[in-house]
Amino acid sequence: MSCRIIKTLILKDLKLFFRDKFFGLMSIVTIAMFIVFYFILPRAVNEKVEIGYYAPYTPGLLDVEIEEEGIVIRNVETEDELKHSVISRDFHIGISIPGDIHEALMSGEEPELFIYYSSEVPDEVKELYTILVNEMINEFSGLKMELTHHEIVLGPDMGGKQVPHRDRLLPVMAFMLLIMETMGLANLITSELGEGRVQALLTTPMNVTDLFVGKGVTGVLLAFTQTILLMMVTGGMEQNTALIVVTLLLGSIMLTGLSFYIASISRDMMSVIAWSTLMIIVLTIPVFSIMIPGLSSGWERLIPSYYVVNTLHATVNYNVGWGGNLNNILALIGLNSAFILIGIISLRRKIA
Amino acid sequence: MADEAIGVMNASYSYGDVEAVRGITFNVDEGEIFGFLGPNGAGKSTTIKMLTGQLRPREGEIKVLGLDIMGQRGKVQSQIGICFERTNLYEQMSAYENLKLFSDLYGVRDFDADELLLRVDLKDRGKDKVSTYSKGMKQRLMVARSLVNESRILFLDEPTEGLDPKSADRIRNVILEERDNGVTVFLTTHDMMEADKLSDRVAFINNGEIAAIDTPHNLKQKYGKRIMKVQIMKDGGDLEVREIIMDGSNAADDIYALFKDERIVTIHSEEASLEDIFIQVTGRGLSG
Numbered sequence: 001m002s003c004r005i006i007k008t009l010i011l012k013d014l015k016l017f018f019r020d021k022f023f024g025l026m027s028i029v030t031i032a033m034f035i036v037f038y039f040i041l042p043r044a045v046n047e048k049v050e051i052g053y054y055a056p057y058t059p060g061l062l063d064v065e066i067e068e069e070g071i072v073i074r075n076v077e078t079e080d081e082l083k084h085s086v087i088s089r090d091f092h093i094g095i096s097i098p099g100d101i102h103e104a105l106m107s108g109e110e111p112e113l114f115i116y117y118s119s120e121v122p123d124e125v126k127e128l129y130t131i132l133v134n135e136m137i138n139e140f141s142g143l144k145m146e147l148t149h150h151e152i153v154l155g156p157d158m159g160g161k162q163v164p165h166r167d168r169l170l171p172v173m174a175f176m177l178l179i180m181e182t183m184g185l186a187n188l189i190t191s192e193l194g195e196g197r198v199q200a201l202l203t204t205p206m207n208v209t210d211l212f213v214g215k216g217v218t219g220v221l222l223a224f225t226q227t228i229l230l231m232m233v234t235g236g237m238e239q240n241t242a243l244i245v246v247t248l249l250l251g252s253i254m255l256t257g258l259s260f261y262i263a264s265i266s267r268d269m270m271s272v273i274a275w276s277t278l279m280i281i282v283l284t285i286p287v288f289s290i291m292i293p294g295l296s297s298g299w300e301r302l303i304p305s306y307y308v309v310n311t312l313h314a315t316v317n318y319n320v321g322w323g324g325n326l327n328n329i330l331a332l333i334g335l336n337s338a339f340i341l342i343g344i345i346s347l348r349r350k351i352a
Numbered sequence: 353m354a355d356e357a358i359g360v361m362n363a364s365y366s367y368g369d370v371e372a373v374r375g376i377t378f379n380v381d382e383g384e385i386f387g388f389l390g391p392n393g394a395g396k397s398t399t400i401k402m403l404t405g406q407l408r409p410r411e412g413e414i415k416v417l418g419l420d421i422m423g424q425r426g427k428v429q430s431q432i433g434i435c436f437e438r439t440n441l442y443e444q445m446s447a448y449e450n451l452k453l454f455s456d457l458y459g460v461r462d463f464d465a466d467e468l469l470l471r472v473d474l475k476d477r478g479k480d481k482v483s484t485y486s487k488g489m490k491q492r493l494m495v496a497r498s499l500v501n502e503s504r505i506l507f508l509d510e511p512t513e514g515l516d517p518k519s520a521d522r523i524r525n526v527i528l529e530e531r532d533n534g535v536t537v538f539l540t541t542h543d544m545m546e547a548d549k550l551s552d553r554v555a556f557i558n559n560g561e562i563a564a565i566d567t568p569h570n571l572k573q574k575y576g577k578r579i580m581k582v583q584i585m586k587d588g589g590d591l592e593v594r595e596i597i598m599d600g601s602n603a604a605d606d607i608y609a610l611f612k613d614e615r616i617v618t619i620h621s622e623e624a625s626l627e628d629i630f631i632q633v634t635g636r637g638l639s640g
């Protein structure tokens with residue numbers, strides 16, 4: 001193995017990568033777009049539950065904002081205004097309170113209330129709001145049952161510091177960048193193989209080991225530096241920096257192995273894109289468990305990308321350190337070995 | 353006697369069940385241009401791949417510059433230059449960058465790309481992307497690339513195929529210049545005229561076997577017929593062409609009779625071409 005040859009190969013590949021109109025431009029545009037996208041998204045999660053009500057005979061009845069508990073209750077002038085506010089999502093729910101509610105409650109009758117929800121509120125949430133409204137009415141009527149509550153949060157208390165969408169998306173964006181570079185490297189290798197340039201390189205003092213090391217380092221460099229740049233610009237590396245660097249490095253190595261494999265089964269740019277798309281569909285499944293936590297059912301652990309995305313998510317968004325991510329890191333190291341080995345064996349067969 | 357640059361002993365290669373090269377044996381002396389001739393599919397490119405360490409022979413032994421090609425491939429490859437049949441340049445890079453890349457891979461110090469580009473008439477276009485080049489320009493650059501490491505042996509696989517006369521001539525001149533500098537040239541081609549003009553010795557390969565090997569002159573002597581074509585005018589003014597085989601036992605008498613009895617218009621001597629000899633030796637033409 002020759003360092004001089006590997007360095008020459010890496011410089012050549014980087015030059016060619018950025019001269020490729022499609023992948024070179026896509027890399028720059030994608031990272032710029034992700035950074036802009038990140039900063040456009042809100043930096044905090046609105047944790048307030050805003051409730052509107054219409055009570056024609058008791059205006060200003062409950063016009064209060066209970067900051068500590070994150071509930072805001074506001075009065076509106078007309079029932080139509082209440083409905084429009086719910087539709088336009090100014091309120092999570094709207095309650096229309098009849099004028100005779102007080103008398104009805106005092107006389108033991110069952111007053112009728114109307115609760116307006118927007119169309120996408122799920123049934124479970126509707127039930128919760130119904131309980132909340134009952135509680136409010138009970139308090140209003142003096143029928144509230146006096147109980148002492150003890151609130152115990154299991155795990156880190158995220159009250160008041162929910163993960164904003166943009167930070168939830170950050171590991172996803174980093175992973176998407178890694179995938180972009182996988183396609184670029186696979187395309188570079190495929191075109192070199194298809195047009196006989198690898199053959200020319202291998203008749204110089206360069207050997208197959210130099211070739212694989214050169215391509216591997218190029219792939220890791222491209223993927224790793226771009227994801228690091230994204231994380232640095234967006235502030236994603238402010239905590240657990242070393243762990244994030246290691247995770248991104250392992251992710252880059254894994255996807256470099258994958259790009260070797262894609263190159264070994266592709267003939268041209270179109271087949272690289274086709275195979276990569278298939279891989280992307282599978283590899284992005286764990287991403288959804290971060291974006292929509294309720295979807296997680298455990299089986300996404302079978303997909304290797306889970307360990308990259310999950311580690312990044314836990315580290316960046318929940319400040320989980322080495323101890324909490326040890327299993328993920330060990331899994332990544334094992335998976336990396338497998339990916340690189342499979343990639344090299346299949347590509348070597350194609351070169352031979 | 354010149355040292356041996358290439359020695360091939362009973363080398364064979366198969367692609368699956370298809371035998372591409374069958375037990376070929378030959379040697380190439382240092383400083384000679386060795387033409388390796390045969391039609392498409394005869395085994396020329398497979399032989400070149402074995403000689404340059406791209407393919408491992410299934411059987412036999414190949415020594416290049418006295419070294420076993422498979423055992424010491426790296427050492428051999430640092431001393432040889434290859435011009436492939438298929439253009440495999442980096443098209444998004446300039447000619448200068450292509451040459452610089454390969455000189456860096458070979459570890460050439462004080463590399464002068466301009467001088468090489470000048471030799472192949474590409475100096476003015478050296479900074480342009482190769483994708484903007486014509487086929488002839490690309491091929492000239494391929495030849496220049498094979499020269500970056502000042503190799504001791506040049507392997508040229510069909511270097512002038514399909515080129516315009518100017519590009520082909522430029523490449524032929526480079527080949528002759530390299531030979532004059534003491535470089536051994538292993539040239540595969542199916543252009544017999546070119547092989548005849550350039551080669552010190554030629555080998556005919558057909559169906560993976562060497563059918564004949566010698567200097568073009570000796571091959572013509574051995575297999576060819578020298579013919580004298582005489583155009584005579586008959587009494588009615590009609591023209592007639594007669595052929596006299598120069599190597600025949602009655603050649604002198606036949607020529608004397610012609611001069612004595614006939615009105616001779618033109619006389620031409622003809623010798624067999626390498627293509628004629630190839631057909632005679634292998635029973636097939638070069639185009640097939």
